[in-house]
Amino acid sequence: MAGFISQESIEAVKNAADIVSVVSEYVKLDKRGSDFWGCCPFHGEKTASFHVVPDRNAYYCFGCHAGGSSAIKFIQDIEKVSFPEAVDILAKKFAITLTYTDKGDSQTKFDDSKKKTIELYDRVSSTFHFFLTQHPSGKKALEYIKGRGISDETIEKFRIGYSPEDRYWLHRFLKEKNFSDEFLAKSGLFSQNYQNVSFFSDRLMFPIFNRHGECVAMGGRILHAQGENDRKYLNSRELPHYSKKNTLYAFNFARDEIRLKKTAIICEGYMDCIAYHQSGIKNAVATCGTALTEDHIKLIAQTTSGGTVLLSFDSDGAGQEATRKSIFLCRRAGLTVKIVRLRGGKDPAEIMVNYGAQTLTEDVNGAIIDSDYLFENLTHKYPIDTPEGKTKVALEFFPYIDALQNNIQKESSLDLLCQKLNISRQAVERDFNNRQQAQKQTVVTQKVAPVQDFSKLKKNPEIKLLLAVISDTQHFDSVRRELNEDEFETAEAKELFVVLEECAQKGNLSFSNVCEHCGSEELVRFITESVMSGEYATNTAKIVSDGIQLIKQKGLERQRDYILSRIRELGTPEQPEKKDELQQLLHEIMNINNLINSKKE
Numbered sequence: 253m254a255g256f257i258s259q260e261s262i263e264a265v266k267n268a269a270d271i272v273s274v275v276s277e278y279v280k281l282d283k284r285g286s287d288f289w290g291c292c293p294f295h296g297e298k299t300a301s302f303h304v305v306p307d308r309n310a311y312y313c314f315g316c317h318a319g320g321s322s323a324i325k326f327i328q329d330i331e332k333v334s335f336p337e338a339v340d341i342l343a344k345k346f347a348i349t350l351t352y353t354d355k356g357d358s359q360t361k362f363d364d365s366k367k368k369t370i371e372l373y374d375r376v377s378s379t380f381h382f383f384l385t386q387h388p389s390g391k392k393a394l395e396y397i398k399g400r401g402i403s404d405e406t407i408e409k410f411r412i413g414y415s416p417e418d419r420y421w422l423h424r425f426l427k428e429k430n431f432s433d434e435f436l437a438k439s440g441l442f443s444q445n446y447q448n449v450s451f452f453s454d455r456l457m458f459p460i461f462n463r464h465g466e467c468v469a470m471g472g473r474i475l476h477a478q479g480e481n482d483r484k485y486l487n488s489r490e491l492p493h494y495s496k497k498n499t500l501y502a503f504n505f506a507r508d509e510i511r512l513k514k515t516a517i518i519c520e521g522y523m524d525c526i527a528y529h530q531s532g533i534k535n536a537v538a539t540c541g542t543a544l545t546e547d548h549i550k551l552i553a554q555t556t557s558g559g560t561v562l563l564s565f566d567s568d569g570a571g572q573e574a575t576r577k578s579i580f581l582c583r584r585a586g587l588t589v590k591i592v593r594l595r596g597g598k599d600p601a602e603i604m605v606n607y608g609a610q611t612l613t614e615d616v617n618g619a620i621i622d623s624d625y626l627f628e629n630l631t632h633k634y635p636i637d638t639p640e641g642k643t644k645v646a647l648e649f650f651p652y653i654d655a656l657q658n659n660i661q662k663e664s665s666l667d668l669l670c671q672k673l674n675i676s677r678q679a680v681e682r683d684f685n686n687r688q689q690a691q692k693q694t695v696v697t698q699k700v701a702p703v704q705d706f707s708k709l710k711k712n713p714e715i716k717l718l719l720a721v722i723s724d725t726q727h728f729d730s731v732r733r734e735l736n737e738d739e740f741e742t743a744e745a746k747e748l749f750v751v752l753e754e755c756a757q758k759g760n761l762s763f764s765n766v767c768e769h770c771g772s773e774e775l776v777r778f779i780t781e782s783v784m785s786g787e788y789a790t791n792t793a794k795i796v797s798d799g800i801q802l803i804k805q806k807g808l809e810r811q812r813d814y815i816l817s818r819i820r821e822l823g824t825p826e827q828p829e830k831k832d833e834l835q836q837l838l839h840e841i842m843n844i845n846n847l848i849n850s851k852k853e
């Protein structure tokens with residue numbers, strides 16, 4: 253049912269969704285005083301600069317400036333979803349039944365087709381699981397997976413399934429359940445050319461779950477290869493609710509362990525990943541039929557708090573190339589990288605079956621640091637007893653040094669290179685620097701669109717006054733009593749004052765409501781940063797009264813300047829009405845001067 257989420261529901265979600273418990277699902281928070289701190293989920297970091305203030309329902313990162321004033325905003329940013337989708341996610345988490353209306357605005361319009369598709373995948377994956385575990389048609393597939401050493405418990409946990417051989421079965425089945433042709437055609441479960449032909453048939457099925465444990469896509473492994481063109485694995489295509497580049501298989505199962513150990517194992521296949529989990533190595537995830545992307549790494553960097561990645565890819569040529577590329581990507585994200593090398597088997601599942609979980613665990617514990625791995629490969633590739641060989645090794649090792657994120661590591665890696673090649677540090681350094689120089693010249697500098705710079709406003713007394721008011725809104729009464737919109741000279745201050753006035757009129761001066769009324773993301777970020785810094789938490793009353801004084805004073809001075817210029821204009825008038833005006837102005841200027849002087853005292 254598509255429609256608009258009712259205001260009551262939105263309010264109910266806002267009230268129920270406490271920011272600490274929502275953020276805690278993504279970030280390990282530590283309590284300090286009445287606030288919480290953790291490593292920012294929006295950029296990889298090792299020290300906590302992500303601040304959550306429960307009283308204000310707000311969060312802010314002092315590193316990358318991500319911030320917001322409600323749990324809904326946090327979910328929007330972290331899950332990359334729209335406002336209504338974020339409301340829906342939180343409603344589920346806090347067991348709130350949403351109600352809908354047929355009127356509303358784009359902010360509340362909830363397109364539930366993504367949600368419906370996820371429900372469909374969840375349902376179909378359970379049906380496939382039933383075929384594998386309960387139905388005679390899944391018997392061969394079950395024998396196969398058990399032959400690979402996968403236990404009943406694992407089959408259950410990963411909801412492994414079997415898609416029927418009859419390519420028309422799924423369509424018939426879902427039509428009987430009243431799903432429309434139009435909806436099914438867009439679901440990704442059927443051939444794009446023949447809408448009643450199932451995309452997966454006679455395959456061992458691996459549901460791919462999102463971080464909430466809902467099935468969002470599937471991968472299918474072939475059981476009986478008939479033609480040369482039969483692909484070993486088929487994967488769901490990209491869909492509005494599913495993107496390969498930011499989904500990691502088994503992340504929902506691995507997240508807590510990754511966070512605890514600050515280490516993640518990344519492998520290439522569903523079976524590899526499952527074998528790790530069954531062997532008790534529960535921080536393993538896999539890509540879903542794509543190379544490792546920056547988004548994947550960002551997710552890992554957040555979850556490990558900038559910790560360690562163990563790469564466990566195939567040892568064939570393609571696997572080696574993937575390893576090399578992934579090392580650079582992970583290092584650029586500031587992660588430590590190690591390579592798992594499997595002894596006595598080509599993949600983790602084989603090792604688990606042939607040698608047991610213990611051997612697999614030992615292989616993981618014995619993972620080697622990436623620089624050693626790269627050297628080993630390079631010295632196999634090129635003879636290092638010739639100048640040409642040495643040059644090639646160095647040139648292929650330099651990008652690794654580029655990717656390192658701190659100088660100590662860069663220095664040590666240069667040292668390592670000299671040592672391994674038996675070459676003077678000077679020579680290596682010169683080549684490295686020359687190469688960097690040449691690269692710099694070819695890189696076209698990208699222009700970044702200027703963002704309105706609010707930080708310059710920090711010292712502006714009008715802004716300071718209003719930030720103090722936002723920090724403690726009980727002071728707004730005195731401000732609106734003393735000042736009006738026109739008395740603010742700075743455009744941003746005028747805007748903030750109007751926002752506060754609007755919120756006050758609606759009787760809701762809460763921090764999140766004020767943020768919601770602001771016109772730009774940058775403004776919200778600026779006030780969140782300022783208020784969260786605690787700068788305005790002490791002496792608020794004094795900042796407010798001083799601010800009001802100063803603005804009034806400036807207003808009077810402006811008025812005085814205006815009158816003085818008019819007096820100068822009049823000169824020594826002859827006409828009686830101008831004489832009167834002059835008299836009047838002189839009287840006013842005296843009053844204003846008295847006022848200014850009395851304020852100064």
Ligand SMILES: [Zn+2]
Nearest residue numbers: 292295313316
């Ligand atoms: Zn951050």
